[in-house]
Amino acid sequence: MKIIADLDLCQGHAACQAEAPEVFTVPKHGHVEILDPNPSPDARAAIELAVRYCPTRALSVTDGDD
Numbered sequence: 001m002k003i004i005a006d007l008d009l010c011q012g013h014a015a016c017q018a019e020a021p022e023v024f025t026v027p028k029h030g031h032v033e034i035l036d037p038n039p040s041p042d043a044r045a046a047i048e049l050a051v052r053y054c055p056t057r058a059l060s061v062t063d064g065d066d
């Protein structure tokens with residue numbers, strides 16, 4: 001699993017941080033920072049919620065072997 005954030009779309013709403021704070025952090029007035037770009041499968045449910053609730057659809061998750 002790999003997380004991709006499109007920083008051109010991110011508007012710093014921090015919905016992602018609310019859903020998965022161990023993976024995403026959003027500084028005040030900034031763009032999302034991915035703390036763990038290759039998180040454990042245990043975090044997957046929270047990450048999928050973060051992707052779903054991002055209001056600007058800036059986040060995506062890919063499945064890969066990397």
Ligand code: SF4
Nearest residue numbers: 010011013014016054
């Ligand atoms: S929820 Fe989306 S727009 Fe908001 S900080 Fe996270 S990635 Fe950016």
